[in-house]
Amino acid sequence: MTDSMNLSTTERLRGQVDAYKEAASILTEVRNPAVLLSLLPSAARGFLVKRGKQGVPTLMRSGHEAYFDWTYTEDMPQMRDLYRRAKQNQWDAEVALDWSTDVDPENPEVPLLPYEFFASERMRDVGIDIRRGSREDLRLRHDISSWMLSQFLHGEQGALHAAAQVTECVQWMDGKFYGATQVMDEARHVEVFHGYLTKKLNKLYDINDNLFTIIDALMHDDRWDMKFLGMQIMIEGLALGAFGLFYKVTQEPLLKELLKYVIQDEARHVHYGVIALREHYKIALSSKELEERQDWAFEVALLMRNRFMAHEVYEERFQGALSRKQWNELVLSAPGMTEFRQTMFERLVPNLRFIGLLDRRMEHHYAQAGLLKYAGGKDASQLTGDEMLADLDARPMPMVGDTTVTAFH
Numbered sequence: 105m106t107d108s109m110n111l112s113t114t115e116r117l118r119g120q121v122d123a124y125k126e127a128a129s130i131l132t133e134v135r136n137p138a139v140l141l142s143l144l145p146s147a148a149r150g151f152l153v154k155r156g157k158q159g160v161p162t163l164m165r166s167g168h169e170a171y172f173d174w175t176y177t178e179d180m181p182q183m184r185d186l187y188r189r190a191k192q193n194q195w196d197a198e199v200a201l202d203w204s205t206d207v208d209p210e211n212p213e214v215p216l217l218p219y220e221f222f223a224s225e226r227m228r229d230v231g232i233d234i235r236r237g238s239r240e241d242l243r244l245r246h247d248i249s250s251w252m253l254s255q256f257l258h259g260e261q262g263a264l265h266a267a268a269q270v271t272e273c274v275q276w277m278d279g280k281f282y283g284a285t286q287v288m289d290e291a292r293h294v295e296v297f298h299g300y301l302t303k304k305l306n307k308l309y310d311i312n313d314n315l316f317t318i319i320d321a322l323m324h325d326d327r328w329d330m331k332f333l334g335m336q337i338m339i340e341g342l343a344l345g346a347f348g349l350f351y352k353v354t355q356e357p358l359l360k361e362l363l364k365y366v367i368q369d370e371a372r373h374v375h376y377g378v379i380a381l382r383e384h385y386k387i388a389l390s391s392k393e394l395e396e397r398q399d400w401a402f403e404v405a406l407l408m409r410n411r412f413m414a415h416e417v418y419e420e421r422f423q424g425a426l427s428r429k430q431w432n433e434l435v436l437s438a439p440g441m442t443e444f445r446q447t448m449f450e451r452l453v454p455n456l457r458f459i460g461l462l463d464r465r466m467e468h469h470y471a472q473a474g475l476l477k478y479a480g481g482k483d484a485s486q487l488t489g490d491e492m493l494a495d496l497d498a499r500p501m502p503m504v505g506d507t508t509v510t511a512f513h
């Protein structure tokens with residue numbers, strides 16, 4: 105294996121060129137010109153300037169308006185109800201979780217992720233020999249777990265800021281009450297993921313450029329519903345799918361318990377998001393404005409599907425030994441990533457339909473992308489966190505024994 109410390113200048117340059125190509129590929133991947141235009145400034149800050157990786161705080165300016173209501177009307181019973189549930193289900197991460205659990209991230213008896221998640225023996229085709237169950241395999245699984253959990257952590261920080269901003273700008277008083285509980289929830293999620301990564305896995309990765317781009321775009325957008333759509337529906341929808349899969353397959357008990365708590369909070373957040381947006385999209389937008397949201401949601405869903413490829417792990421461990429393209433193919437066809445895309449869209453697509461963003465105009469786009477099959481599933485207003493967990497527990501264990509390379513569509 106080539107260590108990144110020993111890379112030659114040529115290899116480094118090649119890596120840099122690859123990274124620029126990757127950034128430029130966003131231009132070809134987003135087919136809707138208006139959506140592309142709206143993402144470009146954020147993509148430049150994410151991919152070219154790499155603001156999330158400079159080791160200094162990032163400042164993001166937002167021009168949204170804080171909405172005050174001096175009448176304090178109880179204006180949305182469903183949100184008031186969620187607020188009540190959120191108050192009753194608060195938990196203290198220092199008390200609820202057993203932080204004394206001894207976690208060895210490379211213990212083969214208690215793996216963070218099953219072998220099948222990445223199936224490292226597939227790397228033999230590109231000249232890298234990592235046998236199942238070897239130290240290298242366990243180390244790779246440790247890296248991939250840390251990378252994913254690091255992205256969860258950075259996403260949670262995005263959610264913390266988005267929840268605070270949305271609490272200011274929503275027009276329902278009940279929405280503000282509920283939003284305040286979400287701000288608390290997200291702070292706790294940042295606390296638990298950061299604690300787990302730094303105290304138990306001893307590894308923390310930078311934010312991925314794609315995730316940075318989407319968070320940056322949402323933070324800069326003045327429109328509250330775009331922050332909501334991006335964070336509550338898209339990123340939280342993705343996160344719920346990923347948390348659910350991790351919860352299902354990990355054998356590490358502290359992580360499993362931690363995810364169980366987080367999933368219950370997140371189910372409320374997505375529920376809040378779909379009630380607010382369904383109402384807003386039904387009454388407050390022109391058809392042109394609605395179409396803009398429909399196109400944006402579709403393009404961002406595809407971006408999220410296609411671009412989370414653990415490049416930070418590649419750069420740390422494999423740059424120079426195999427090309428970025430080879431790595432992308434390995435990640436995209438990994439059984440765990442295939443499963444991940446499946447669970448992610450199972451959660452996301454019904455919600456997009458529920459809020460009116462997957463209508464007849466959009467159906468053929470989703471069908472072409474192979475995503476329409478998820479549209480009939482339960483949306484967030486029909487699923488509590490407990491039901492979601494029961495559903496996960498009842499499913500057969502995914503991936504086990506499945507180490508074949510599946511073609512990526």
Ligand SMILES: [Fe+2]
Pocket residue numbers: 260263289290293370
């Ligand atoms: Fe969260």
Ligand SMILES: [Fe+2]
Pocket residue numbers: 263290340369370373
């Ligand atoms: Fe959340």
